[in-house]
Amino acid sequence: MGGSTGLASRQVILVARPTGIAQAEHFAVRTGSARAPDDGELLIRNRFLSVEPAMRGWIADAGNYADPVAIGSVMRALAAGEVVASNAAGYAPGDRVAGWFGWQDYATVRPDAVVRKVMQDDLPLSLSLGVLGINGVTALLALTRIGQPAPGETVLVSTAAGAVGSAVGQIAKILGCRAVGIAGGAAKARSCIEDFGYDAAIDYRADGLGEAIAHHCPDGVHVYFDNVAGRISDTVMPLLANRARVVVCGTASIADWSVWPSGPRVERHLLVKRARMEGFVIFDHADAYQAAVDQLATWVRDGRLRYREDILDGIESAPDALAGLYRGENAGKRIIQLHDTE
Amino acid sequence: MGGSTGLASRQVILVARPTGIAQAEHFAVRTGSARAPDDGELLIRNRFLSVEPAMRGWIADAGNYADPVAIGSVMRALAAGEVVASNAAGYAPGDRVAGWFGWQDYATVRPDAVVRKVMQDDLPLSLSLGVLGINGVTALLALTRIGQPAPGETVLVSTAAGAVGSAVGQIAKILGCRAVGIAGGAAKARSCIEDFGYDAAIDYRADGLGEAIAHHCPDGVHVYFDNVAGRISDTVMPLLANRARVVVCGTASIADWSVWPSGPRVERHLLVKRARMEGFVIFDHADAYQAAVDQLATWVRDGRLRYREDILDGIESAPDALAGLYRGENAGKRIIQLHDTE
Numbered sequence: 001m002g003g004s005t006g007l008a009s010r011q012v013i014l015v016a017r018p019t020g021i022a023q024a025e026h027f028a029v030r031t032g033s034a035r036a037p038d039d040g041e042l043l044i045r046n047r048f049l050s051v052e053p054a055m056r057g058w059i060a061d062a063g064n065y066a067d068p069v070a071i072g073s074v075m076r077a078l079a080a081g082e083v084v085a086s087n088a089a090g091y092a093p094g095d096r097v098a099g100w101f102g103w104q105d106y107a108t109v110r111p112d113a114v115v116r117k118v119m120q121d122d123l124p125l126s127l128s129l130g131v132l133g134i135n136g137v138t139a140l141l142a143l144t145r146i147g148q149p150a151p152g153e154t155v156l157v158s159t160a161a162g163a164v165g166s167a168v169g170q171i172a173k174i175l176g177c178r179a180v181g182i183a184g185g186a187a188k189a190r191s192c193i194e195d196f197g198y199d200a201a202i203d204y205r206a207d208g209l210g211e212a213i214a215h216h217c218p219d220g221v222h223v224y225f226d227n228v229a230g231r232i233s234d235t236v237m238p239l240l241a242n243r244a245r246v247v248v249c250g251t252a253s254i255a256d257w258s259v260w261p262s263g264p265r266v267e268r269h270l271l272v273k274r275a276r277m278e279g280f281v282i283f284d285h286a287d288a289y290q291a292a293v294d295q296l297a298t299w300v301r302d303g304r305l306r307y308r309e310d311i312l313d314g315i316e317s318a319p320d321a322l323a324g325l326y327r328g329e330n331a332g333k334r335i336i337q338l339h340d341t342e
Numbered sequence: 343m344g345g346s347t348g349l350a351s352r353q354v355i356l357v358a359r360p361t362g363i364a365q366a367e368h369f370a371v372r373t374g375s376a377r378a379p380d381d382g383e384l385l386i387r388n389r390f391l392s393v394e395p396a397m398r399g400w401i402a403d404a405g406n407y408a409d410p411v412a413i414g415s416v417m418r419a420l421a422a423g424e425v426v427a428s429n430a431a432g433y434a435p436g437d438r439v440a441g442w443f444g445w446q447d448y449a450t451v452r453p454d455a456v457v458r459k460v461m462q463d464d465l466p467l468s469l470s471l472g473v474l475g476i477n478g479v480t481a482l483l484a485l486t487r488i489g490q491p492a493p494g495e496t497v498l499v500s501t502a503a504g505a506v507g508s509a510v511g512q513i514a515k516i517l518g519c520r521a522v523g524i525a526g527g528a529a530k531a532r533s534c535i536e537d538f539g540y541d542a543a544i545d546y547r548a549d550g551l552g553e554a555i556a557h558h559c560p561d562g563v564h565v566y567f568d569n570v571a572g573r574i575s576d577t578v579m580p581l582l583a584n585r586a587r588v589v590v591c592g593t594a595s596i597a598d599w600s601v602w603p604s605g606p607r608v609e610r611h612l613l614v615k616r617a618r619m620e621g622f623v624i625f626d627h628a629d630a631y632q633a634a635v636d637q638l639a640t641w642v643r644d645g646r647l648r649y650r651e652d653i654l655d656g657i658e659s660a661p662d663a664l665a666g667l668y669r670g671e672n673a674g675k676r677i678i679q680l681h682d683t684e
Contacts (some may be wrong), residue, residue, distance in 0.1 A: 037577075057614075117669045229609040229610070248609050248612045260606050261606075263604055264602050265603050265604060267568070267571040267590050268571070268596075268599055269597075271592070271593060271623065272623075273621060277612060279612035279614060279615065280616065282615065
C-alpha cells in the first residue's frame with residue numbers, strides 16, 4: 001500500500017442501506033487523506049462526480065448486475081478529473097480521464113477503473129459524464145443495438161428530457177425516425193420539443209396518457225425506449241406496433257423491488273404483436289464504447305446533439321443528490337462539481 | 343359461385359362466442375353440401391382436422407393476430423386431405439394437401455388456403471398437422487430464430503410433452519443443448535424423458551417448482567421456450583441466465599384476457615439479466631416453412647425426432663376437442679380423423 005499523499009480528500013460514504021431510494025441520511029461526508037499510488041496505480045483529482053438513477057440498484061441488496069456497494073465504503077460512481085500522479089504505463093499527470101473514481105476528491109486506482117481518456121479537449125470535461133459518457137453511449141447503443149429503428153418508424157421515449165432520453169430522441173431524429181417523448185410535467189414536455197427536437201411530447205402527469213400516445217403514434221409504437229417501467233410502460237404496451245422493440249433501459253418509476261411489484265402481464269402483447277422486449281446494460285458493450293463516444297462528439301460539435309446539465313455545487317450536495325433525482329427536481333444530467341479544499 | 347357437388351359435408355359451426363375457452367356448446371355440427379369449385383378453386387376432401395391451443399385466440403373477440411372467427415361460420419382450422427377436383431393450376435385430383443380447410447368434410451378453396459402440398463408419401467398424412475406442420479415448424483423456427491440456443495446451453499420448455507414442446511426439446515438436444523421440460527403430472531413428465539429424450543423433466547403440479555428448475559438448470563436458464571405464461575413463467579423469470587432468451591410462443595395457462603391479468607413485473611429481470619423476451623407467430627415465417635418441413639421430415643425418418651398423436655374419432659368429437667385440450671387430457675398432438683359418411 002502506498003503511503004498518504006498528505007492531500008485531504010473528502011469522501012461520501014454509504015453508512016446505511018435503504019430499502020427504497022437512498023436519502024441524504026444514508027450517506028456521510030468524511031475527510032480522509034489520499035493514498036499515494038503504488039506501482040501500476042494512478043492518483044486522480046476528481047473535478048466532476050456523476051449522479052445516476054442506476055445508483056439505486058448499485059446500493060440495493062437485491063439481485064443486480066454488480067455487487068452492492070458495501071456499507072462504510074465510498075459511494076461507487078463515475079467521475080471525471082485529471083491525473084495528478086501516475087505509476088501506470090500510458091498515463092501522465094494532466095491527462096483528463098473519466099471512470100470509476102467514486103464520490104470523493106481524490107481516487108487512487110488501477111487503470112482498469114478508467115473508462116476512457118478524455119481526448120475531446122475542445123469540449124467541457126463534464127460531458128464525459130453525460131452526453132459523451134454513460135448516458136449518451138447508452139442512448140446510442142441501446143437504441144441502435146436493441147431498438148434497431150428503421151427510418152420512418154416511431155420511437156417513443158420515457159424520461160424523454162432526461163440525460164439518456166434526450167439523447168435517444170435526438171439520435172432517433174438523426175436516424176430518420178419520428179420521435180415522441182414522455183416526460184413529467186409541462187415544462188419538461190416543452191423542453192423535449194424546444195430543446196431536443198422531439199416531434200411531439202406528452203406530460204404523463206396530465207390525464208389521458210394512453211389517448212395522447214395513440215394520437216401522437218398513429219402507426220403504433222415501433223420502438224419504445226423505456227427508462228421507467230410501471231404505469232407508463234403498462235400504458236404503452238397495448239399500443240405497440242407489430243414487430244415492435246421495447247428497450248428496457250431503466251425502471252426508474254419503481255422505487256422498491258424488495259417486495260416484487262405486479263403489473264399487467266406483457267406476454268400476450270409480445271405474442272400478438274410479435275414484439276421484443278430486451279434489457280440493456282452498458283457494461284456489456286465495452287467493445288463499442290469508444291466509437292460511440294467519437295460519433296456522439298461529432299454530433300455535439302455539429303450542433304445536432306444538444307444536452308442539458310444540472311450541476312450541483314460542491315461535494316456537500318452529494319448525499320441528497322440521488323434522492324433529488326428520484327424527486328424529479330433535476331433538468332438535465334445531474335453532476336456534482338468539486339472545488340479545491342484549500 | 344359453383345353449384346352443389348351433391349356431396350354431403352358435415353361442418354362444425356361456431357354458434358356462440360365464449361369469454362374463456364370454447365366449450366362443446368359453443369359449436370354445432372351441421373350437414374350441408376360441398377360447393378363445386380369455380381375457376382381457380384379446388385375441392386378438397388379433409389381426412390384429418392387439427393385442434394390447436396391457438397384456436398382460443400382465433401375465437402376470442404379481443405385483439406389478436408387475425409380477425410376472430412365469425413359466429414355462424416365454419417370453425418377456422420388447419421386440416422389435411424386430398425384434392426377431389428381442381429380448377430386451379432398446379433393441383434390435380436389425388437394431390438395430398440394441408441392448409442386452412444376448416445373443421446368440415448369438404449372444403450372449396452382458392453390455392454392461397456393451401457399451406458403446402460404434402461410430398462412425404464412415405465410418412466402419414468396426419469403428420470402434416472403436427473410434427474411436419476404448424477407445431478414442428480413452430481418448434482424449429484421459434485427455437486432457432488428467437489431462442490438462438492448455443493451448444494451447451496440449457497433450454498427449458500413448458501408444455502414440454504405437447505405437440506410443440508416435445509419437438510422443441512428434441513431439437514434442442516439435436517443442437518447440442520441440455521433440455522429440461524416442464525409438464526403437468528408425473529406421466530407427462532416421464533414421457534418427456536422416456537419418449538422425447540429430455541435430460542430432466544419437472545411436474546409443475548408437484549411442490550417446489552422453483553427449486554426443481556434451479557436444481558435442473560444449475561447454470562441458469564439460457565433459453566426459456568414458453569407455451570403457457572402465468573405462474574410457471576413467473577417462477578422461471580428469476581432463474582434466467584444472463585443474456586437469456588424467452589420465446590413467447592403461447593399463453594395456454596391463461597384462459598381469459600378480457601379482464602387483463604396481472605403478474606410479477608418482468609422489466610427488472612430483463613434489465614438485470616440483459617435478457618430478451620419475444621413473441622413468435624408462425625404466420626410471419628412463411629419464407630422458411632418449406633425448408634423447415636424438409637429438415638423435420640429428415641429427422642423423423644432418421645428416428646431423431648419422435649412424436650405422439652392423440653387422434654379423436656369422427657367429426658362429432660370436434661366440438662369438445664378444444665376444451666379437452668385445455669383440460670390437459672390429450673397426450674400428444676390432438677387430431678380429429680374423419681370417416682366417409684356413406
